[in-house]
Amino acid sequence: MTYYGAIEAGGTKFVLAVADQENQIIEQISLPTETPEKTLSAVQTFFKQYSLKGLGVGSFGPLDLDPKSSTYGWITNTPKVDWQFFDLLSYLKQHICNQVTLTTDVNASCLGEYLYGAAKHVHSCLYYTVGTGVGAGAINQGTFVQGAAHPEMGHVIIRRMDGDDFEGICPFHGDCLEGMVCGPALEKRTGKLGKLISKEDEHWTYVANYLAQSVYNASLTLDPEVILFGGGVFKQTHLLPRIKSAFDELNHGYKKIGDQDSYLRLAALNDQQGVLGCLALAKQTERPLIPD
Amino acid sequence: MTYYGAIEAGGTKFVLAVADQENQIIEQISLPTETPEKTLSAVQTFFKQYSLKGLGVGSFGPLDLDPKSSTYGWITNTPKVDWQFFDLLSYLKQHICNQVTLTTDVNASCLGEYLYGAAKHVHSCLYYTVGTGVGAGAINQGTFVQGAAHPEMGHVIIRRMDGDDFEGICPFHGDCLEGMVCGPALEKRTGKLGKLISKEDEHWTYVANYLAQSVYNASLTLDPEVILFGGGVFKQTHLLPRIKSAFDELNHGYKKIGDQDSYLRLAALNDQQGVLGCLALAKQTERPLIPD
Numbered sequence: 001m002t003y004y005g006a007i008e009a010g011g012t013k014f015v016l017a018v019a020d021q022e023n024q025i026i027e028q029i030s031l032p033t034e035t036p037e038k039t040l041s042a043v044q045t046f047f048k049q050y051s052l053k054g055l056g057v058g059s060f061g062p063l064d065l066d067p068k069s070s071t072y073g074w075i076t077n078t079p080k081v082d083w084q085f086f087d088l089l090s091y092l093k094q095h096i097c098n099q100v101t102l103t104t105d106v107n108a109s110c111l112g113e114y115l116y117g118a119a120k121h122v123h124s125c126l127y128y129t130v131g132t133g134v135g136a137g138a139i140n141q142g143t144f145v146q147g148a149a150h151p152e153m154g155h156v157i158i159r160r161m162d163g164d165d166f167e168g169i170c171p172f173h174g175d176c177l178e179g180m181v182c183g184p185a186l187e188k189r190t191g192k193l194g195k196l197i198s199k200e201d202e203h204w205t206y207v208a209n210y211l212a213q214s215v216y217n218a219s220l221t222l223d224p225e226v227i228l229f230g231g232g233v234f235k236q237t238h239l240l241p242r243i244k245s246a247f248d249e250l251n252h253g254y255k256k257i258g259d260q261d262s263y264l265r266l267a268a269l270n271d272q273q274g275v276l277g278c279l280a281l282a283k284q285t286e287r288p289l290i291p292d
Numbered sequence: 293m294t295y296y297g298a299i300e301a302g303g304t305k306f307v308l309a310v311a312d313q314e315n316q317i318i319e320q321i322s323l324p325t326e327t328p329e330k331t332l333s334a335v336q337t338f339f340k341q342y343s344l345k346g347l348g349v350g351s352f353g354p355l356d357l358d359p360k361s362s363t364y365g366w367i368t369n370t371p372k373v374d375w376q377f378f379d380l381l382s383y384l385k386q387h388i389c390n391q392v393t394l395t396t397d398v399n400a401s402c403l404g405e406y407l408y409g410a411a412k413h414v415h416s417c418l419y420y421t422v423g424t425g426v427g428a429g430a431i432n433q434g435t436f437v438q439g440a441a442h443p444e445m446g447h448v449i450i451r452r453m454d455g456d457d458f459e460g461i462c463p464f465h466g467d468c469l470e471g472m473v474c475g476p477a478l479e480k481r482t483g484k485l486g487k488l489i490s491k492e493d494e495h496w497t498y499v500a501n502y503l504a505q506s507v508y509n510a511s512l513t514l515d516p517e518v519i520l521f522g523g524g525v526f527k528q529t530h531l532l533p534r535i536k537s538a539f540d541e542l543n544h545g546y547k548k549i550g551d552q553d554s555y556l557r558l559a560a561l562n563d564q565q566g567v568l569g570c571l572a573l574a575k576q577t578e579r580p581l582i583p584d
Contacts, residue, residue, distance in 0.1 A: 076548075124439035138513075141435045147416035147515040148550075155546060156509040159451040172546035217448040221430075221513050223439040254447060254464035256368075258440075 003050040005097060006278030007043065009059040009088075010105055011080065011132050014039055016046045017275045023283075028275065033060075035082040040091060047096050055097040056281030058108025058274050059088060060133075065103070066148050073102055079171065101281040104150050105129075105274060106137035108281065112273030113228050114139050115280055118265050122225035126218055127267065128153070129231035130211070134178040138222055145222065153218060154178040158210040166206070177214045181207045183233060199238045208239060212246030215264070220255065230267035240266060295342040297389060298570030299335065301351035301380075302397055303372065303424050306331055308338045309567045315575075320567065325352075327374040332383060339388050347389040348573030350400025350566050351380060352425075357395070358440050365394055371463065393573040396442050397421075397566060398429035400573065404565030405520050406431050407572050410557050414517035418510055419559065420445070421523035422503070426470040430514055437514065445510060446470040450502040458498070469506045473499045475525055491530045500531060504538030507556070512547065522559035532558060 001020060008015040010033060017028040031042050047055075062078065064071045073089020092100045103111075110119075110127035119125035119139075128136045134154030138145035145151060155176045166189050170179030179185060186194045189203045197203070215227055229240060244264050257263045267273055293312060300307040302325060309320040323334050339347075354370065356363045365381020384392045395403075402411075402419035411417035411431075420428045426446030430437035437443060447468045458481050462471030471477060478486045481495050489495070507519055521532060536556050549555045559565055 122439070136513075140432050140437050140439070143433045143435060145432050145437070145514060147414070147432070147517045149515055149548070151515045152512045152547060156512050157451055157505050157542060159449055172544045173542075213449050217509055218513050220444045220448050221428075221510050222437060223441055223443045225439045250449060250465075252464045255444060256441070 002053050004279055004282040005047055005050065005052045005055040006275045006282060007055065007057045007059075007092070008105060008108060008274035008278055009033070009057060010274075011060045014043065015275055016043060017279065018047070018050050018052075019279050019282075023279060025275070025279075033080075036086050036091075040095070044095050052097040052099075052282075054099045054101070054282035054284065055092060056108070056278035056283075057088070057092060057100060057102045058105040058278050058281075059102065061104050061150065062152065063088075063102065063104060063150060065146065065150055099282075101284060103144065103281065104135070104137055106135040107144050107146070107150065108137070108277035109230060109267070109273040110137035110139055110228075110277065111144075111280055112269055112275070112277030113267055114277075116269060116276055117273055118228050118268035119226050124222070124224045125226045125228065126215075126222055126224040127228045127230065127273075128211075128215065130181065130183075130229070130233040131231035132183050134182050136218065138218075138224060140222065140224075153214065154182075156214050156217065158213045161206055161209055164206045166203075177210055180210050181233075186233070194233060195235070199236065204236075204239065204242060207233075208242035209246045211239075212243045212250060215243065216247055216250045219257075226262065227264050228267045229265070230271070230273065234266060240264065294345050296571055296574040297339055297342065297344040297347040298567045298574060299347065299349045299351075299384075300397060300400060300566035300570055301325070301349060302566075303352045306335065307567055308335060309571065310339070310342050310344075311571050311574075315571060317567070317571075325372075328378050328383075332387070336387050344389040344391075344574075346391045346393070346574035346576065347384060348400070348570035348575075349380070349384060349392060349394045350397040350570050350573075351394065353396050353442065354444065355380075355394065355396060355442060357438065357442055391574075393576060395436065395573065396427070396429060398427040399436050399438075399442065400429070400569035401522060401559070401565040402429035402431055402520075402569065403436075403572055404561055404567070404569030405559055406569075408561060408568055409565055410520050410560035411518050416514070416516045417518045417520065418507075418514055418516040419520045419522065419565075420503075420507065422473065422475075422521070422525040423523035424475050426474050428510065430510075430516060432514065432516075445506065446474075448506050448509065450505045453498055453501055456498045458495075469502055472502050473525075478525070486525060487527070491528065496528075496531065496534060499525075500534035501538045503531075504535045504542060507535065508539055508542045511549075518554065519556050520559045521557070522563070522565065526558060532556065 006017040014031045062076045064074045075086045113119045126138045136153035168175030168179030298309040306323045354368045356366045367378045405411045418430045428445035460467030460471030
């Protein structure tokens with residue numbers, strides 16, 4: 001039997017999966033993200049019974065994805081202190097599988113949707129996640145958007161709305177997109193857990209507007225055929241309609257996007273896009289991609 | 293003799309060139325952009341004596357670059373009324389050369405710098421031009437960044453600086469990047485021609501900051517290995533240093549970019565990048581690119 005492994009290494013949890021050659025998932029578990037020692041020893045235990053032909057990994061970052069770099073495959077200056085400058089790629093090659101393909105968590109999710117989900121029929125797409133942090137991955141003409149490193153779209157500058165005096169929580173930028181709209185920012189804004197914030201709360205107007213601004217700018221920059229949204233904050237079903245309406249106001253009819261409901265959409269794969277993207281990277285037999 | 297043609301179709305002038313198989317330019321002229329009838333009849337006259345094997349065109353836009361569209365190859369809703377909804381591609385195929393490769397003016401310039409100029413040693417780059425308008429073209433892993441249409445990075449939303457009460461001149465957005473910093477915006481801000489504005493004028497602070505914001509956001513979105521600047525406004529030699537300093541302030545050490553002087557640079561090809569990019573598209577024998 002030929003097996004492929006997937007690790008969706010998120011900031012709060014790791015999702016691990018094994019699939020067969022027909023891409024059927026045989027086993028899948030979820031673990032909390034603790035220290036590298038604890039979490040990765042559980043990862044090792046999970047994969048031990050399988051001899052993997054390939055392993056695809058979508059990890060939180062920042063990651064060094066430059067093969068020419070001396071820290072290639074490391075998690076670099078993450079706020080998660082235990083993982084700072086951890087050589088993830090070498091660890092996985094040594095302990096799990098010799099053949100590892102590594103990208104960002106958001107790239108893996110973007111790829112999952114591109115291959116099997118809401119972006120299945122296009123060549124260029126953009127996938128946002130809003131939860132503990134804000135990130136996005138993009139595919140242009142079948143290739144990840146990625147230069148020396150990888151995009152960090154969660155940290156773009158937004159224009160503050162009048163009346164919003166929240167200072168933001170990004171340790172680098174203060175009031176960048178992530179600093180203003182991620183889950184912890186929402187909690188700090190309102191003093192409530194995100195899921196307990198009433199949908200009438202005025203802060204949603206700010207959150208939707210800042211997301212719409214960022215999405216609009218990314219749309220003008222990357223020109224994707226479809227833009228997808230996932231992550232915990234999008235469990236709030238009123239958020240995407242608000243973003244759509246703010247997007248329209250910002251656009252003033254400038255960019256022709258056709259049917260807005262096809263252009264701005266929720267991810268379609270029920271939080272499985274990351275694992276499916278990782279499995280595709282493990283197999284590397286799908287539509288052409290240059291993951292590193 | 294085998295000849296290749298180039299048309300850099302800008303909003304104020306057309307540059308036409310013919311090169312031989314060794315990419316040596318044999319003849320090059322410049323014409324004002326007037327009505328399609330006047331300008332294109334001069335274009336026809338120029339190319340008449342050459343039997344072209346291929347023609348590469350970088351045009352002002354917006355352009356329809358979707359081969360599946362019924363208006364593929366048209367200049368669409370440009371503010372230049374005479375050119376609105378003009379079928380440029382068909383005209384050129386019918387009157388100049390059967391083999392035409394069309395992209396945006398900024399993509400062509402980006403390609404010229406990528407093949408022969410300041411981005412010669414990278415796989416991902418971004419090229420901005422600031423003149424009558426603001427635009428940018430990008431290459432990701434050897435492929436133009438382009439989905440259903442093409443980027444319109446000149447129109448991104450920026451955060452206004454305190455003290456700047458200029459309302460902007462973009463007919464769609466008012467105070468988007470182009471609306472705030474293009475040549476005509478500068479003239480309206482100051483009542484002077486751009487080249488007569490003193491470098492001590494406070495408006496340069498705004499212009500540099502808004503460009504830095506846009507470049508920073510694009511850097512976080514596309515992650516290019518190098519970002520280049522061209523166009524009339526960059527004849528102001530104090531502008532790029534100001535942008536660099538504003539970029540640093542916005543970044544707060546977040547994104548690692550290595551040597552800033554290598555990362556943010558002036559275009560290297562003395563305004564020939566557009567023509568050279570068009571010639572490469574005409575030949576289509578260079579590093580792989582998917583222009584449409």
